[in-house]
Amino acid sequence: MTSPFALAGGISGPHENLHPLLTVVVDALAKGAATRGGPIPAGTPAEMDALVRRTLGDPAPGTGTGATEALRTLTELLARGAADPADPACAAHLHCPPLAVAVAAELAAATLNQSLDSWDQSPAASAMEPLVIRALAGLAGYRGPAADGVVTSGGTESNLMGLLFARDHALRAHRNVDASRSGVPADARPAVFCSASAHFSVARNAGFLGLGEDCVVPVPTDELHRMRPDELRRAIAAAVGEGRLPMAIVATAGTTDLGAIDPLPEIAVIARENEVWFHVDAAFGGGALFSDRLRPLLRGIAEADSIGLDLHKLGWLPVAAGVFLSRDAARFSVIDRRVEYLISDDDHDAGYPSLLGHSLRTTRRPDVFKLAVTLRALGTEGLGRLVERCHELARYAASEVRLRPRLKLHSTPTLSTVLFQFSTPVHATDTAERNRLNSELRRDLLRTGTAVIGRTEFDGEVWLKLTLLNPHTTERDLDALLDSVAQAGERLLTADPLPAVLA
Numbered sequence: 340m341t342s343p344f345a346l347a348g349g350i351s352g353p354h355e356n357l358h359p360l361l362t363v364v365v366d367a368l369a370k371g372a373a374t375r376g377g378p379i380p381a382g383t384p385a386e387m388d389a390l391v392r393r394t395l396g397d398p399a400p401g402t403g404t405g406a407t408e409a410l411r412t413l414t415e416l417l418a419r420g421a422a423d424p425a426d427p428a429c430a431a432h433l434h435c436p437p438l439a440v441a442v443a444a445e446l447a448a449a450t451l452n453q454s455l456d457s458w459d460q461s462p463a464a465s466a467m468e469p470l471v472i473r474a475l476a477g478l479a480g481y482r483g484p485a486a487d488g489v490v491t492s493g494g495t496e497s498n499l500m501g502l503l504f505a506r507d508h509a510l511r512a513h514r515n516v517d518a519s520r521s522g523v524p525a526d527a528r529p530a531v532f533c534s535a536s537a538h539f540s541v542a543r544n545a546g547f548l549g550l551g552e553d554c555v556v557p558v559p560t561d562e563l564h565r566m567r568p569d570e571l572r573r574a575i576a577a578a579v580g581e582g583r584l585p586m587a588i589v590a591t592a593g594t595t596d597l598g599a600i601d602p603l604p605e606i607a608v609i610a611r612e613n614e615v616w617f618h619v620d621a622a623f624g625g626g627a628l629f630s631d632r633l634r635p636l637l638r639g640i641a642e643a644d645s646i647g648l649d650l651h652k653l654g655w656l657p658v659a660a661g662v663f664l665s666r667d668a669a670r671f672s673v674i675d676r677r678v679e680y681l682i683s684d685d686d687h688d689a690g691y692p693s694l695l696g697h698s699l700r701t702t703r704r705p706d707v708f709k710l711a712v713t714l715r716a717l718g719t720e721g722l723g724r725l726v727e728r729c730h731e732l733a734r735y736a737a738s739e740v741r742l743r744p745r746l747k748l749h750s751t752p753t754l755s756t757v758l759f760q761f762s763t764p765v766h767a768t769d770t771a772e773r774n775r776l777n778s779e780l781r782r783d784l785l786r787t788g789t790a791v792i793g794r795t796e797f798d799g800e801v802w803l804k805l806t807l808l809n810p811h812t813t814e815r816d817l818d819a820l821l822d823s824v825a826q827a828g829e830r831l832l833t834a835d836p837l838p839a840v841l842a
Contacts, residue, residue, distance in 0.1 A: 340359075340405070340406075340407055341356050341357075341359050341360050341406045341407065342356075342406065343403060343405055343406040343409070345406070347450045348451060348452070353450060360406060360410055363407055363410050363411050363414070364410060367410070367411045367414035367415040368414060368415075369418075370415050371414065371415040371416065371418025371419040371420075371421070372418050372419075374415070374418075375418065375419050375421065375423070375788070377426065377428065377788045377789065378426035378427075378428040378429035378788070378789075378790055378791050379421075379423070379788055379790075380419060380421075380788055381786065381787055381788030382788070387420055390416070390419075390420065391416065391420065394413075394416045395413070395416070422791050423436075424436040424808065424809065425809060425811075426809075427809060427811075427812040427813070427816035427817070427819075427820065428790040428816070428819075428820050428823070429790070429791040429809075430790070430792055430805045430806055430807055430809070430820065431791045431792050431793035431794075431805075431806060432793060432806055433595060433622075433652045433806055434652075434658075435652055435653070435654070435655050435809070436655070436808065436809050436811075437651075437655055437657040438656070438717075440713060440716045441655060441657055441709045441712065441713045442657055443712075444708055444711075444713070445657050445709050447708065448464075448706070448708045448709065449704075453704070453705045454702045454704065454705075455468065455694045455698070455703040455704075455705055456681055456693070456694070456698075456700075456701050456702060456703060457681040457682055457693055458682070458686075458691045458692055458693060459691070461705055464707060464708060465692060465693075466692075467707055467708065467711055468489070468490060468705070469487075469694075471490075471711050471714070472487065472489065472490070472707075473486070474714070475488070475662055476488055478628050478719065479641060479646055481664060481666055485666065485667050485668055485669075486664065486665065486666055486667070486668065487668035487697070488664035488665060488697075489663050489694070489697040490660070490662055490707045490710065491647075491662060491663050491698070492659040492661055492700075493622070493649055493651065493658070493659050493661035494538065494540065494620060494622030494623075494647050494649050494661060495538075495540040496661060496663070496699065497620070497622065497646075497647025497648070497649075497662065497663040498538065498541055498544050498620055498647055499540070499544040499547060500647075500663045500699065501618035501620075501645045501647060501663070502531065502541070502544050502548055502586075502587055502589075502618070503548060503673060503699075504616065504618075504644070504665060504670045505586050505587035505615075505644075506529065506548060506550070506586060506587075507670070508616045508644075508670070509529060509584055509586040509587070509615075509616065512614065527582055527583055527584035528554065528582075528583050528584065529550050529554050529583065529584050529585075529586035530554055530555075530556050530575075530578040530585050530586060531545055531550070531554055531555045531556065531586055531587045531589065532555075532556045532558055532574055532575065532585070532587070532589070532615075533555060533556075533557065533558065533588070533589040533590070534558050534560050534564070534565065534591055534594075535557040535558065535560050536564045536565075536566075536594045536596075536597070536599060537557070537589060537591050537594070537620065538591065538622070541620070542555045550586075554586075558570050558571050560599075563597075563599055563750065563753075564596075564597050564599040565600065565601050565602060566590060566591070566601040566602065568602055568605040568606060568609060571606065571609055575613055575615070585615045586615070586616065587617075588606060588609070588610050588615050588616070588617050588618070589618045589619075589620055590617070590618070590619045590620070590643070591619075592619050592620065592625065592627075592636075592637055592640060593621060593622065593623030593624025593627075593753075594623070595623065595756075596756060596758060596795045596797075596802075597749075597750065597753065597756060597758065598623060598624065598752060598753035598754030598755065598756050600624050600636055600637065600753060603619065603637065603639030603640055603642065603643070604638060604639035604642065607639050607643065610642075610644075616644050616645070617642065617644050617645075618644060618645045618647070619640055619643040619645070619647070620647050621646055621647060621648055622647055622648065622652060622661070623652055623754060624636065624637060624653075624754055625646070625647075625648035625653070626650075626652060626654060626722075626726045626754075627653075627726060628640075629653075629719050629720075629722040629723035629725075629726050630724075630730075631723060632727055633726060633727065633754075636753070644666050644667070644670075645663065645664060645666065646664040647661065647662070648661065648662040648663075648664070649662075650662065650710060650713075652808065653725075653726050653729065653755070653808065654713070654722065655713070655725060655810075656709050656710065657709065660709060660710060662710075671696055671697055672696075674696060674698070674699060675695075675696030676695060676696055677696075678695065681695055682695060724810075725810040729755040729807050729809075729810055730752070730754060730755055732810075732812055732814075732817065733754070733755040733756065733757050733805070733807050734751075734752055735814050735817060736752075736757045736807065736821070737752050737757050739817065739818065739821055740821065745761055745762065745825050745828060746760070746761060746824070746825065747759060747761075749797070749802055755806065755808060756804060756805065756806050756807070757804065757805040757807070758795070758797075758804050759804075759805075760773065760800070760801070761776065761780055761824060761825065761828035762777075763832065770799060770800060773800070774799075774801040776828065776831060777794070777802070777803055778794065780803070780824065780828050780831060781793075781794050781803060783827045783830070784823065784827055787827075789823050789827070790823050790824070792804060792820075792824065803824065805817075805820070
């Protein structure tokens, strides 16, 4: 029996202390999943809260129960109360089922507990991250030694860094231009341009940077929810006319709901013409870079000044595994710091590198390791096959929705999301009733533990969403999932009495 005071690391720790506990974890995961019996536990949030309170008891007891009991009991609880993205009926969010090899790599990184804020805390990982970043930069089309980047916690952090770099670039450029010639006053308020369908983190990050969320100008989109270049030109001209300073254009390569990809080549031209920083949020769509067939969807991404990717989406890594790339390594000077207790000048001069100046974080776990292991294990070709399979599943699901009389498809999938509604002729002209029906239908699937599907809104209409990130899902699985949706809708229509939300 492993002591709760035993360490995981060292020469003997992994085998003597960690290995026995792994058996406990694996067994508890299996038992919890079996008890759950589906993609999500049946019941209400209140019932889950009661189960957790009952099982957890005093979260900080005076006397501990020991490593084995604590790990077994709480792992089983976690698995029993999980939404399992490995279940084909769990298809709501951009939350992938991680590859086993990536989870094993995560274990190795957690055991060694390195931090990338100084070389002497993570010698191998400090050398590994720049190499992996360089490979991903090349995949995105950044050629030559100037490109650089860093592993982030995800798309939100990557977008924050993109806006931070953009702000620094705009302020430097503005200081070097005579205001009378530029037409923009010295104290001009910045403007950030993104599509009306861009990720909410763009506006929130602008607030974090002190620019104000209202500095973000939402640019109208076309019928496929892509930014319209003509409207972008108009928005920039209008901002300049108001005495504002165009700071950044944020294009989206894969919107959360529809996977829409903005016209990157046209936006790049507009950015160059206006000397505005061009950032691409490719947290979702960046996975297409691994696929020869789907990579053309991202044509023009190499023209961006910075790019955000997420490999915990179409990369099948455990959270967190984001990547931020910059065309010009010198741009990192805006966050570069030299702290004596982490990297002294004489250590630096002696050849000891530091990644402290690459990240917004100080203590930073070596998430690059699971990236390196996964890329080595599958290769870009292997990851590309997984991306293409999820794309094929989305196209299949869309075709099946079209064939079902009670279901209505929103649009042809671009990546791996499918939007649709359940409706009847009675609801066809009554948006409010149709919205209530679809909202309750999704909650019914959750309460019964049948399925986890997404929900979103466009133009006042509620749409159901499948986010298909499990490449092992089969067409038969999707048939069963759509059957479950249709059956839940029919059940709600015939319920006596009707659920309150439909009454």
